[in-house]
Amino acid sequence: MFDARSQRPRLVVIGNGMAxxxxxxxxxxxxxxxxAITIIGAEPNVNYNRIMLSPLLAGExxxxxxxxxxxxxxEANAIDLIAGVAATxxxxxxxxxxxxxxxxxxxxxxxxATGSTPFVPPVPGVDLPGVVTFRxxxxxxxxxxxxxxxxxxxxxxxxxxxxxxxxxxxxxGMDVTVLHLMPILMERQLDQSxxxxxxxxxxxxxxxxxxxxxxxxxxxxxxxxxxQLEDGGFAPAxxxxxxxxxxxxxxxxxxxxxxVARGITVNHTMQTSDPAIFAVGECVEFEKQLFxxxxxxxxxxxxxxxxxxxxxxxxxxxxxxxxxLKVSGCxxxxxxxxxxxxxxxxxxxxxxxxGIYKRLVLDNERLVGAVLFGDADDxxxxxxxxxxxxxxxxxxxxxxxxxxxxxxxxxxxxxxxVAALPATAEICGCNGVCKGTIVEAITQKNLTTLDxxxxxxxxSGSCGSCTPLVESLLAATLGDGFERGPxxxxxxxxxxxxxxxxxxxxxxxxxxxxxxxxxxxxxxxPDGCASCRPALNYYLLCAWPGDxxxxxxxxxxxxxxxxxxxxxxxxxxxxxxxxxxxSPAELRAIADVADKFNIPTVKVTGGxxxxxxxxxxxxxxxxxxxxxxxxxxxxxxxGKALRTVKTCxxxxxxxxxxxxxxxxxxxxxxxxxxxxxxxxxxMAVSGCPRNCAEATCKDVGVICVDSGYEIHIxxxxxxxxxxxxxxxxxxxxxxxxxxxxxxxxxxxxDAHYLERIYxxxxxxxxxxxxxxxxxDSNNRRxxxxxxxxxxxxxxxxxxxxxxxxxxxxxxxxxxxxxAEAAE
Amino acid sequence: MNTALWIDVGAAAAIPSRGxxxxxxxxxxxxxxxAGDGGLFALIDRCPHKGGPLSEGIVHARSVTCPLHNWVISxxxxxxxxxxxxxxxxxxxxxxxxQVFVDVGALSLAASA
Ligand code: FES
Numbered sequence: 001m002f003d004a005r006s007q008r009p010r011l012v013v014i015g016n017g018m019a020x021x022x023x024x025x026x027x028x029x030x031x032x033x034x035x036a037i038t039i040i041g042a043e044p045n046v047n048y049n050r051i052m053l054s055p056l057l058a059g060e061x062x063x064x065x066x067x068x069x070x071x072x073x074x075e076a077n078a079i080d081l082i083a084g085v086a087a088t089x090x091x092x093x094x095x096x097x098x099x100x101x102x103x104x105x106x107x108x109x110x111x112x113a114t115g116s117t118p119f120v121p122p123v124p125g126v127d128l129p130g131v132v133t134f135r136x137x138x139x140x141x142x143x144x145x146x147x148x149x150x151x152x153x154x155x156x157x158x159x160x161x162x163x164x165x166x167x168x169x170x171x172x173g174m175d176v177t178v179l180h181l182m183p184i185l186m187e188r189q190l191d192q193s194x195x196x197x198x199x200x201x202x203x204x205x206x207x208x209x210x211x212x213x214x215x216x217x218x219x220x221x222x223x224x225x226x227x228q229l230e231d232g233g234f235a236p237a238x239x240x241x242x243x244x245x246x247x248x249x250x251x252x253x254x255x256x257x258x259x260v261a262r263g264i265t266v267n268h269t270m271q272t273s274d275p276a277i278f279a280v281g282e283c284v285e286f287e288k289q290l291f292x293x294x295x296x297x298x299x300x301x302x303x304x305x306x307x308x309x310x311x312x313x314x315x316x317x318x319x320x321x322x323x324x325l326k327v328s329g330c331x332x333x334x335x336x337x338x339x340x341x342x343x344x345x346x347x348x349x350x351x352x353x354x355g356i357y358k359r360l361v362l363d364n365e366r367l368v369g370a371v372l373f374g375d376a377d378d379x380x381x382x383x384x385x386x387x388x389x390x391x392x393x394x395x396x397x398x399x400x401x402x403x404x405x406x407x408x409x410x411x412x413x414x415x416x417x418v419a420a421l422p423a424t425a426e427i428c429g430c431n432g433v434c435k436g437t438i439v440e441a442i443t444q445k446n447l448t449t450l451d452x453x454x455x456x457x458x459x460s461g462s463c464g465s466c467t468p469l470v471e472s473l474l475a476a477t478l479g480d481g482f483e484r485g486p487x488x489x490x491x492x493x494x495x496x497x498x499x500x501x502x503x504x505x506x507x508x509x510x511x512x513x514x515x516x517x518x519x520x521x522x523x524x525x526p527d528g529c530a531s532c533r534p535a536l537n538y539y540l541l542c543a544w545p546g547d548x549x550x551x552x553x554x555x556x557x558x559x560x561x562x563x564x565x566x567x568x569x570x571x572x573x574x575x576x577x578x579x580x581x582x583s584p585a586e587l588r589a590i591a592d593v594a595d596k597f598n599i600p601t602v603k604v605t606g607g608x609x610x611x612x613x614x615x616x617x618x619x620x621x622x623x624x625x626x627x628x629x630x631x632x633x634x635x636x637x638x639g640k641a642l643r644t645v646k647t648c649x650x651x652x653x654x655x656x657x658x659x660x661x662x663x664x665x666x667x668x669x670x671x672x673x674x675x676x677x678x679x680x681x682x683m684a685v686s687g688c689p690r691n692c693a694e695a696t697c698k699d700v701g702v703i704c705v706d707s708g709y710e711i712h713i714x715x716x717x718x719x720x721x722x723x724x725x726x727x728x729x730x731x732x733x734x735x736x737x738x739x740x741x742x743x744x745x746x747x748x749x750d751a752h753y754l755e756r757i758y759x760x761x762x763x764x765x766x767x768x769x770x771x772x773x774x775x776d777s778n779n780r781r782x783x784x785x786x787x788x789x790x791x792x793x794x795x796x797x798x799x800x801x802x803x804x805x806x807x808x809x810x811x812x813x814x815x816x817x818x819a820e821a822a823e
Numbered sequence: 824m825n826t827a828l829w830i831d832v833g834a835a836a837a838i839p840s841r842g843x844x845x846x847x848x849x850x851x852x853x854x855x856x857x858a859g860d861g862g863l864f865a866l867i868d869r870c871p872h873k874g875g876p877l878s879e880g881i882v883h884a885r886s887v888t889c890p891l892h893n894w895v896i897s898x899x900x901x902x903x904x905x906x907x908x909x910x911x912x913x914x915x916x917x918x919x920x921x922q923v924f925v926d927v928g929a930l931s932l933a934a935s936a
Binding site for chain 2: 183192561
């Protein structure tokens with residue numbers, strides 16, 4: 001009956017989805033009467049827009065609104081639609097397709113548009129009612145029915161589709177949790193900063209996100225009740241939506257003996273290994289790539305139409321495409337590449353007040369990638385620059401500000417550009433200050449410096465990213481009367497802010513993670529550098545004791561491996577000897593460890609303890625286990641932390657001793673070990689002014705005298721040699737301990753990262769420290785109490801933890817599969 | 824051209840984000856890095872300055888800072904960045920079905936020559 005239509009060649013399409021129908025539309029547009037067309041679709045529905053499943057779920061669209069080709073379209077184009085019957089086999093010799101109902105359909109040209117199937121992790125419980133995928137209108141109906149009952153939904157997969165499903169479910173009143181296997185949401189499109197912002201934006205919409213969450217089972221009695229996670233966690237759920245990627249449907253093609261890799265392999269004209277058979281859409285693999293996004297699939301359809309209905313000149317090519325997340329109120333756009341290019345460079349822009357993050361990746365003066373969060377309007381423009389591959393040298397400065405600014409500034413130098421701006425142009429986005437206001441303030445109030453402008457207008461007072469603009473305005477307004485002030489030394493090249501500012505902002509805004517700081521303070525790099533990351537990690541640790549989770553990846557190797565790296569890559573190990581005291585048992589254990597692990601060098605340090613040098617990294621946990629068994633803990637000789645408390649023998653043995661200096665040293669060390677500090681801290685207690693413990697060149701030193709204890713600070717004996725200053729004198733041991741804890745905490749909270757106490761003291765002044773600690777007893781006690789609080793979580797022996805298996809990966813090399821590659 | 828020699832060095836999940844793991848191929852130490860954006864890279868684990876173990880450095884963007892004297896090395900090319908110059912070898916790396924593969928072809932020729 002099909003062929004009654006004409007004597008035309010028969011074109012058969014397997015798959016009544018978007019790609020198949022679009023291909024047919026394109027072919028008809030080029031060659032309206034060339035073929036007698038038959039479309040075979042397993043789904044009973046007419047062709048609808050799968051991209052609109054999310055709006056369908058969210059209730060923003062009805063099914064009728066997402067239908068692309070209704071029955072009338074098939075009729076008008078004389079297309080024979082065989083709906084609700086699956087194709088079961090292709091006979092390439094006879095050139096026909098077998099259907100599930102026993103019929104066969106002959107073809108001259110065949111198009112496979114079989115699409116893809118959602119990937120469902122092979123774990124127990126996948127068949128439980130209530131576990132669904134998010135692929136077709138049927139799935140949406142199931143999800144909507146679940147929403148009517150209400151309750152909790154878990155979405156597995158934080159990719160584009162999964163997040164859209166989560167959003168739809170939340171809109172329908174479900175309590176939604178997204179479980180994502182990777183540490184970054186939409187990891188193929190976003191970076192960590194954008195993922196962090198997105199997580200926050202989703203939370204504001206009632207969607208919780210759990211990263212690095214691996215599903216091990218779906219649990220329930222007759223119906224799903226929750227998801228079991230690998231780390232032992234459990235996420236209760238009345239509905240589970242799996243959106244963990246797709247697998248191309250290749251079974252038919254494979255049976256027919258066509259070339260199939262992950263998808264059905266095709267050439268530039270979408271032709272398979274059989275010249276009479278073509279393939280298009282999500283079932284296809286081209287140049288090792290699979291396709292799930294609309295734009296490239298539409299390109300495929302055009303290339304296919306050119307081959308079957310035109311001159312075949314149009315070839316399909318993989319090109320960059322943009323991805324936009326359709327969650328209302330969260331503008332997220334991503335295009336191009338993020339990694340894998342020579343000499344690529346980042347331009348990062350962050351506007352904390354408006355929640356904006358933009359990152360452009362440049363390679364060799366061309367734009368190769370873009371991630372936009374919060375303001376995605378320029379996405380298509382960036383995409384066009386990526387695709388065209390044109391040089392961006394001339395617009396580099398303004399590129400990140402988008403198309404409008406770039407075009408306005410084209411060919412203009414920066415100070416002329418400022419002069420050319422209208423009075424209403426906004427200069428400071430954070431505080432909403434426009435050019436007119438600033439110029440007026442400068443002229444009427446006779447302002448001459450950046451600080452003046454800041455204090456009068458608030459411009460450039462928050463994030464500081466408009467500082468260069470304000471300076472240009474000052475220069476333009478004052479002419480020669482303007483001198484650029486001394487600027488604050490930034491933490492590193494990732495930011496314009498100094499250490500002080502960063503520490504203040506962490507507290508003022510309650511910033512509790514590194515991505516939050518980088519966003520709020522508008523870091524210029526995606527994830528900082530080896531200078532700022534350790535600093536931020538310390539600041540967070542100090543600001544939120546017990547709350548902030550230490551970030552290993554932001555620690556120098558010494559603090560990550562809890563030993564000192566040596567120039568040959570081995571480590572040194574220094575166990576604590578409280579106040580310099582040791583015992584035969586400890587010494588025996590050290591000797592045994594040195595023998596057992598062939599440790600080449602054993603040395604007495606200047607801090608009254610023993611250093612084992614040349615330990616192999618893999619041996620560290622075992623070395624620590626043996627030392628730990630003898631009662632020894634980490635000496636933190638590797639850390640920005642309390643190192644040693646050196647002592648002399650004091651009243652117990654010395655005829656000059658005035659107090660129990662050894663005892664006090666031990667008490668100090670037991671009280672203070674484990675605390676992280678901006679730079680290393682060394683202490684000492686001498687039993688009399690003869691000062692055998694050399695307390696007057698330590699960061700904090702105590703000199704015992706007949707009437708009590710002199711507390712010294714700010715000594716150094718390294719690159720610089722500096723004697724201590726006397727902070728105060730106290731009469732009891734308890735007062736000495738309180739004062740020392742207070743100094744240390746003050747230093748911990750106030751100093752810049754890597755600033756030793758003597759440098760900190762030079763910066764803030766001894767008088768200031770005296771006023772805060774000696775004169776103000778309430779403040780001293782408060783500091784002491786905060787120190788005690790932070791010690792609660794700090795005094796865990798890192799060696800014992802690792803000897804018991806923590807961070808095992810850090811100490812174990814990879815073992816490649818090839819035998820010859822084993823060590 | 825070297826012949827490719829892809830070896831399976833372990834589970835992709837074992838390479839920590841902004842971190843590295845190392846293995847020996849014959850006598851050559853090789854570091855496998857994961858950048859903050861998830862990208863995997865492999866370098867010969869010797870800093871072009873004085874041979875420091877790059878696998879122990881801090882990883883940021885697509886670079887690693889050497890733990891010994893803070894040279895910054897590109898994970899993509901193995902080139903020293905900024906004013907320093909020098910280069911360590913970058914090797915092709917790929918994740919397939921959750922396993923990491925490194926192409927040590929370049930080394931195996933050198934080693935057997
Ligand atoms: S060895 Fe790497 S910086 Fe010196």
